[in-house]
Amino acid sequence: MIAKEVGLARATVQGIVRHFHRTGWIHSNKSSGRSRLKSTQEIVEFMKFRLLQRPSLTANEIRMSLLRENICVQESLSSMRMVHHIIKSDLNYSFKKISQTPTEQVTERNMERILQYIDTVSQLDSQTLHFCGETGMKRTTSNRNYGQRAVEFQRYASDVNFTVNLLHNARGVSNFNILGDPSNGLEMLNIF
Incomplete structure (x- = not known):
């Protein structure tokens, strides 16, 4: 009846009641573990920036740069699993990038030429x-031949x-x- 009234699972309410009978306390003294890093916009933008700078960064290197750049503190630093989750879910990276755009490719002159090319091609029939x-x-x-x-x-x-x-x-x-x-x-x- 209590579980339905407060909207909790029956097992949860039973655990709280058992704990109260044993200790006389409603709250547990157990820690639920250290707090984990949440995917804030600042963290996502920082990770995106770092991965664009050097696409081959590992999750551990990203974690250490979050500390170095004071984006988060040691107590809220996430696990590598959480960093992978942010990269996959928030940044939509499905695989590790191993190359980056050469700096000479994004010069002002080259960007003008790219825009000119796009403008020219967009006026043509794509079927031609x-x-x-x-x-x-x-x-x-090979030494073995499987057909x-x-x-x-x-x-x-x-x-x-x-x-x-x-x-x-x-x-x-x-x-x-x-x-x-x-x-x-x-x-x-x-x-x-």
């Missing part, structure tokens, strides 16, 4: 736009076996070629 991409592919051989040959893709690999050029548009890949050597200007003209 084509983009070209290139990647290296390495065929590997399929292995293909390994590496970023910035210097020992690739093939070069794949793709010409794609809004509908998908419109043309491609696979070269046994590195690509060059003539091969790029051929794909167009």
